[in-house]
Amino acid sequence: MAESTLAVGADARETLKRLALDGALDGRAQVSCSGLAAHLDVSTQTVSRRLRELDEAGLVDREMVADGQLVATTDEGRRVLEREYADYRRLFEAERGVDLHGTVTGGMGEGRHYISLPGYNRQFVERLGYEPFPGTLNVDLDAESTRARAALDGLEPIRIDGWEDDERTYGPAFCWPATLATDDGRHETVHVVAPERTHHGQDKVELIAPDRLRDDLDLDDGDAVTVTVEGQ
Ligand SMILES: Cc1cc2nc3c(=O)[nH]c(=O)nc-3n(C[C@H](O)[C@H](O)[C@H](O)COP(=O)(O)O)c2cc1C
Ligand SMILES: Nc1ccn([C@@H]2O[C@H](COP(=O)(O)OP(=O)(O)O)[C@@H](O)[C@H]2O)c(=O)n1
Ligand SMILES: [Mg+2]
Numbered sequence: 578m579a580e581s582t583l584a585v586g587a588d589a590r591e592t593l594k595r596l597a598l599d600g601a602l603d604g605r606a607q608v609s610c611s612g613l614a615a616h617l618d619v620s621t622q623t624v625s626r627r628l629r630e631l632d633e634a635g636l637v638d639r640e641m642v643a644d645g646q647l648v649a650t651t652d653e654g655r656r657v658l659e660r661e662y663a664d665y666r667r668l669f670e671a672e673r674g675v676d677l678h679g680t681v682t683g684g685m686g687e688g689r690h691y692i693s694l695p696g697y698n699r700q701f702v703e704r705l706g707y708e709p710f711p712g713t714l715n716v717d718l719d720a721e722s723t724r725a726r727a728a729l730d731g732l733e734p735i736r737i738d739g740w741e742d743d744e745r746t747y748g749p750a751f752c753w754p755a756t757l758a759t760d761d762g763r764h765e766t767v768h769v770v771a772p773e774r775t776h777h778g779q780d781k782v783e784l785i786a787p788d789r790l791r792d793d794l795d796l797d798d799g800d801a802v803t804v805t806v807e808g809q
Contacts (some may be wrong), residue, residue: 688713713783
């Protein structure tokens with residue numbers, strides 16, 4: 578079914594959203610074609626056709642009952658709405674800034690190597706205004722923040738260019754100024770660093786700072802932190 582939803586049209590999305598507002602995301606929403614038609618400002622025939630098409634595309638499950646139909650959003654239908662939601666987040670949260678919640682975690686010990694390379698280090702000094710402590714503090718984001726980090730794409734980054742030496746090429750990275758807060762304190766001069774080539778998924782962010790953040794904020798693995806990236 579996945580292919581059929583790649584090209585979900587505006588009408589289908591609008592109908593899916595209306596059904597979700599009527600309760601179809603949480604279970605079966607009882608809908609009547611005439612009620613839905615009034616909300617969507619289309620004819621009842623159009624509503625019947627849209628519901629049939631959503632059903633055929635695998636975006637909803639339906640059961641006919643005496644006075645209407647019971648409609649439930651499928652997992653695939655939910656994903657269509659979630660993609661829409663991610664777009665709106667990107668549009669509006671970027672203005673307000675992004676709060677990312679997670680816990681401190683260890684990584685593969687590679688951050689130290691990359692941050693220390695002269696080809697990156699020179700650019701950090703020029704573009705961030707400090708020489709970073711050699712390493713990246715890794716933060717394991719919770720599920721909500723893993724989704725929310727998409728809003729970073731809407732904020733203008735500080736670009737660190739890719740470069741090469743005799744042996745290999747090194748990829749570019751994006752940085753965003755941020756603050757790091759715990760229950761007990763905060764550190765203002767921090768940057769989120771997102772290397773284009775990375776072993777980490779969307780559920781991790783890496784932070785750089787002039788200082789060793791574990792010492793400054795007395796951090797251990799598992800400690801809860803909030804990374805705030807200011808809006809523009
Ligand atoms: C500024 C910067 C540039 C990076 N460039 C590369 C790269 O060119 N190729 C690559 O495989 N990994 C690159 N990495 C990513 C590391 O391999 C790795 O994904 C990550 O930084 C590991 O962090 P950890 O050891 O803290 O878990 C880069 C990392 C940073 C911080
Ligand atoms: N500004 C920074 C950067 C790294 N670190 C820590 O310094 C160590 C070295 O960083 P790293 O990126 O090489 O190591 P891992 O994140 O892979 O564990 C790790 O323990 C990081 O959490 C820090 O406390 N403050
Ligand atoms: Mg690291």
